Every structure is written in structure tokens, then in C-alpha cells.
Amino acid sequence: MSDIIVTNTRDHLLSYLNVRDCFTEEMDMAIMNGISTKFTFIVKLYEIRSAWFDRKIADIRLTHTIEYNTLKNEFSLLLPEQNKTKVKTKDFDGAKELMADVVALKVIRLDKLKKGAQYQIRMKAELDKIELPFYLNYVLFFLSLWDFETDWYSVEFRY
């Protein structure tokens, strides 16, 4: 995970992040074969308290979905933090970049944060189970094809 940026607008705390080299050859092939693939980004915000356990004040699960239309030879991506409609592109590399980037994710409203308090934002990306055709879930009961998840990354800041 790289390019982790925590910033703010007038109203919201925003975070940016990018996952590098997360697409393996098998995953590329799976996507090209029309398998819908999802990346889930987990962003958790904690208020750090010295005398007690840290308090979780935000827990966001953001899912990026990519799907390839073989007929039209185009990729459609669902990136909920950017646009509610699907983004369509014929450029696979571009599509992968879009999948791996989280841009301006609204973590929390600023009025929910205390001035001068210490906060920690923790982030993690994981590949959801690829949605196989139904019956293959039983056939491949014992198999775990594409387990992928990053470690937790954290950034501390004082508001």
C-alpha cells in the first residue's frame, strides 16, 4: 500500500491510498474471463486515548468492483467514493489503476473530531472472494485461489 494521504476539506476528513502490484497474472486472466472481482478497502479511525483503549469512531468498508464485457471489449468499474455510476473503459491498465486507487474517501465529518485530540487512521485492502459460478463453490470447496490482503497501515495525526 502506498501514497497514503490523510487530509481534509472544509467539512470532511479525507484519505487517499493506492495498492501496488495487487493484480497477479491469474487475477488478470480471471478478470479477462469475465469474473467479477472486488477490492475491499477497510478504513478505521481511532481516537487514541492514553489511559484507556482507543475508541473507534469510524469504520468504513469501501468496495471497488471491476467487470469485463467481452462482447464490447470494455471494463466497467464501480468506484463508490468517486461516482455512483459505473465507469467504463477499454484500457485494462487504466482500469486496474482505478481499482487500486482510493481517491478522496470521506472518512468522517470534521465536527465529529475533537480539537487537539490524537487520532489514528488504519487502512487495509483485501481481495474479496472471486464470485465463481455457483456450483464451483462446492467443487472448489477446498481451494482458495486468490487470497490477497495487505497488512494494516496506520497514520497518526492530531486534529
Added chain:
Amino acid sequence: MERHVDTKNEDLKRRKREIIIICIILPIIILLTYLGTKVFDLGVELPIAGNILIFVLININVILLLLLLYLTMRNLVKLVFERKKGVMGSGLRAKLVFAFVILSLLPTIIIFFVSVQFISLSIDYWFNLQIEQSLQKSLEVGQDYYKRVEDEALAFGNSLSSLITHEGYMLLSKEDKLGAFIEEKRKEYNLTAIQIFSSKLLPRAASYDRSVDLRPFKDLSIDVLRKSFKDSTDIKVIETSLHGDLVRGIVPIFSRTETKAQVGAIVVAKFIPGVILNRLATISKGLEGYKQLKMLKKPIKLTTLIFLSIVTLLVIFSAIWFGFYLSKGITVPIEELAKATDRIASGDYGFHIDLESKDEMGVLVNSFNRMTKDLKESKIKLETVNKDLIKSSKESEQRRIYTETILTNVAAGVISADSRGVISIINKSAEKMLNISAKEIIGQNYKYILGPKYHSIISGFVEGKNRTRKEFIQREIGILIKGHYLKLLVSLNLLRDDRNNYLGLVAVFENMTELEKAQRMAAWREVARRIAHEVKNPLTPIQLSAQRLRRKYGELLAKENGRVFDECTRLIIDNVEELRVLVNEFSSFARMPTSNPVPDNIKEIIRDAVLLYKDVHKNITFNFIENNDIPKLKLDREQIKRVMINLLDNAVAAIPDKGKINIRLFYDKALRIVRIEVVDTGSGISNKDKGRLFEPYFSTKKSGTGLGLAIVSTIITDHNGFIRVEDNKPHGTKFIIELPARV
């Protein structure tokens, strides 16, 4: 019974164990199902109930497989240990299990490999290159169709753009002709819509195919148009709706007068109906599905292999388990039977096999149980009979002992013989009386033992019984046993059973010798007393009368016949005197005083008696041989001295010329008897005379009164002793006196 209780307890324990296992397994299944549904998200299409059902089934399968594996391995290990220990039935069980494993293993392995090969081939066949190619080509056809529609839209756009530029339809003056032109061309090219936009992006003219519903499609985005004007290039836009796609080609319209000056844009739209799209989508999905499957070719193979392996293992374990189950069905009853046989062999007839089975083993076990029950009942009966027998045997033994005791202690001798004449019983008295050994005689036939005289008596009796029906005879017989004369009263009885069958005979002997002797003695004493009394009285007057006659007429008759008278009277007087001596002897015999025994030294008595004779009879050698350890005996000194004198008198009288008289005195410590032997080398006594030797008035001497030995016998009897006579070897007589040494 004990066994039954044990089995019940075992059943209860097993049920408890099963309940515990179920209690453990159920939560495990629920937990695994929960975890499964959480961990393996099967997709949103599947209802939760379906997910749970599938995971329950999978978990149950896995747990059952593990349970089967555990049970099988446990049983196998147990079997190996039992076989090593040599537990009964383990050999047969091992053989059966081995047979089942082999029988199941061979086909299973063959089927496994065939299946693996078959599935592998099938999968390879599914992913055949030709199929993929045809699918790919189909998809390419679809893609080409799309491309063609796009290209057509752009081509028509370009063609129409050129015509519009050439004709100058974009000029305001020809605006009315533009509408008709595009309407005409739309129909000519079979387009769905044609729109003309001005350089200010305002619509100038439009023509629509009314047969196509374009309402689901939005109007062309201003951004796209702007881009077209900006770049002056052709742009393709595809819009999708539920019932079809709309392919738009945007082409710039240039000025007729100015080079590269864009005066507008033409949008040519072509509608692709949903039916065609669905077909194309089906082709596309088919290829996608195919490629996805191909991607999973190896995992599918692997998974199939795993499943086949599991099924194979399941079959093998099931076979082993079934082998165990079957062998248990055979070996357990056999084991139980063996145990039961062992227990019954060791005498436990109460053993019962608790085994419920409806097959042949069940029949066998039931028969065995019935047999043991019968055996037990028979044993109880036998024991009862045996007890009765023991009781009756004891009684009979007691009776036998009692009878034997009676036979042993009875004074009469008893001898019995069976129907064949074989002697079976001889009691002690008979042994002693007849001086025989029962051991030697018992088992022998009396016909070969008895002399011809007695044999004929018995034979006559036994044979005669049938004629005369006489069951009993009694005879007095006199026999000589080792020089002793015995008078026996023999009673011979025939023995018969309840059915009057002849069983043998029994002879009872009573020794009448002493009784007869005593009776004779008593009779003789009476005779002697009477003779003494009757004869003695007239003797004195006869003697006195003879003496008077001699005194008165002796002188008168001295001259004539004086000698005769004198001789006669003297003869009368002398004979009367002799008669008086005789009567006195009779009298003393009849009135023999009662002995008065006091402890005395017998040696002295004998020595004194021997001394009397030693000096008088020089021609006879007297030897008195004595032992030093002779105890004192209770004796009447005078009477014993008389005994010795009488015996020595007889001995001296028996020796005609020269001879020897040995007097031996010794003590038999074992029998506690003092024995006196008076042995002479005289003429001896005939066997015939020996029997009557101690009777009164029996004498072999011419001058003897015949009372000497009778007196001796009486005295010895009075001293509780015994006297007998034997021959002395080579000649002579031996008198033996035995006196009890009870002081």
C-alpha cells in the same frame, strides 16, 4: 446371572458413551456450519437456509468420515494388539477383516484409477481446443457485428457529412431541404436516427425511425458533441438499455467554402435490438463460463481427485468397518461359546450366553444355552442322586464296619463263600481258631482248600439243599490243627437274596474244646465227689472188719488154712488201703481248693521242683534254662509246684532208661507272657491221645490215676493260663505252659 448383569451394565455404559459422542458432535456440526457460512461466502443468489443445509451436509460428511477413520484405526490397532496377545477370536477376526479389505481394496482401487483417468480425460475433452475456438469465433462474430454497426454508423455519417458539405445544406438558405434530405437518407440507409447539430451545438434537423422506441435512451451528451467539434474527429458512442443498444456515430460537417472549417456535426444512430444482444450476450457468457472453467481445470481435477480419494477411503474404511462388524457377528458368539465351554468345563453350569441374534449363530447360542440348562438340571439331579448314594454308601459302610466289627469281635469264627464257592470273608476269630491267614485264603475256592472229608460234607449240604430244602446244618467236628485238638460246633447256613437266589454260604465255628473240657471236668468232679463219698464210707468198716477178723481168728486159724486166711485178710486190708488212697485222690481232685495267687518268683518254684527229681533220677539229665528278666507273677505257690511235679513225674515216667529233661523258662515281652516248657526225650504221645490228655482218668500209664494232667490243666486254667502239648523233635513230648505276666 452374573454374566447377564455385566452385559446390562456394558449396554448402559455404551449408551452413555454414544450420548456423549452425539452431544460433542452436534455442537461441532453447528459451529462448523456457522464458521463455514461466515468464511465461505457462497454468493448472494443462494438463500441462507440453502447455505446452512449444504454446510451441514458437508460437515456431517466430514465428521462421519473422520469418525469412521477413527473407529477403523482404533479397531485395527486393537486387533493388532489382540492378535499379538493371542486373544481368543482375534485370529479369525483378523482373517475376516483382511479378506474384506482385500475384496474391497482391489475393485475400489481399480475403480479409483479408472475414474481418475476417465474424469481427467473428460475434463481434457471438455476443454477441447476446438470448442474454445468455436466459442471464440462466435464471440468474434458478435464483436464484429458490433464493430460493423459502429463502422457503418461512422461510414454513413461520413458519407452524409460529405453530401451535406457538397450540397451546402448547412447554409441557412437550404435549411428546409436538410430535413427532407436526412429523412430520405435515413430510410435509404435503414438508420434509426439522424441528427444534425450546428456549430453552436444546437440541433438543426433530425429524422427518427418511429418504429423504434428511443425513449429509454438519453439525448447525446453535450460533452461528446463538444469533443467532436474540438477534435474534429469521428466519435462512436454506444448506449445501452433494457431492450437494446443504440450505436451512435458522430461525424463533423465541414464548410464547403472554407478548408477544415467545421460547421456542424451529424449523429447517425443505429439500434441493435435486445433479441440480437441477448444472443450475443449468451455467446459471450458461454465463452466466459468456458474460460472460467478452463482456468479452473487444474483445481477441478485436483478437487475431483480429492473427492474420489475420499470416496475410495470411505469405501475402504466402510469395508474394514463392515469386516469388523461381520467378524464381530461371528467371533463374538464363538468367543462367548468358547468362554462358556471353558466355564462349563471348569464346572460352572450356571453360565448363560446373552446374545440376541436371529441367524444361525443365534440358533447355536440358544441350543448351547439350552444344553447348559439341561446339563445344569442333570447335574443337580445327579448331585441329589449322588448325595443319596453317598448317604446310603455311608450308611452301608457304617453297616459294613459295624458288621466287620461284630465279625472281628465275635468269639465265633465266621467264614463265608459266594455261590461259586470262593471264600470272601474270614473273620479274626476264624483265623485264630483255625490258625490260617485270611489274606492267603480269601479268593480261593473252598473246594481246593478243604480236605475231601469236609468237602464232601459241604458239597452234600449245598447240593442236597435243592432236594431237602434244608437251609441249615449244625455239626460238631473235631479237628487237629498243628497238634492241637479242637472241638468245633460248625453251623452252615445257605445265603439267599430276596428272590431266593443262592448267594453262597456262611460257616460259623464255635470252639467247644474248652467248654467240653470244663463240662467234662465238672462231670468228673461230680463223679469223683460221689465216688469218694459213696466208696469212702464203707471202706473203714471193711478195713476194721478185716483187721478184727485177722485179730480174732488169726491165731485160731493159724494151724489150719492159717496162711490162706492171713493172705486174704491182708489182701483185703491192703486193697482197702489202696482204695482209700484212690478215694483220697478223687476227693482231693473233687475238692481242689480255690487258688490263691500272690506275686511270687516262678524261677524258685521251678528250681525247687527240679531239685527234687535231679537227685533221685541219676540216669536222667535235668537242664533248667532260665532267663534273667522273668517278672514276678501272681501265683499260688503250692499249686504251681504241684503242676511242675506232675509234669516232671510224667516226663520221668516217659523216659524208660536214659534221657534228658529240659525245663525252659522265658518271657515274651511283646505278648507279656511267661512261657514254661517241659521237654523230655521220652516215648512221646500219639496224636490220638493228645486230644484227651488233659481229661480226668485218661492215662497212658498202667499205674496212673489219670488225674495228674487233669489237675495240672485245672490249676493252669485257674491261673488264667494255657497248657498245650506238642511233639518234641526227634522224639519225646513238649508241654508248654503260658502264664499271663500281669502282676
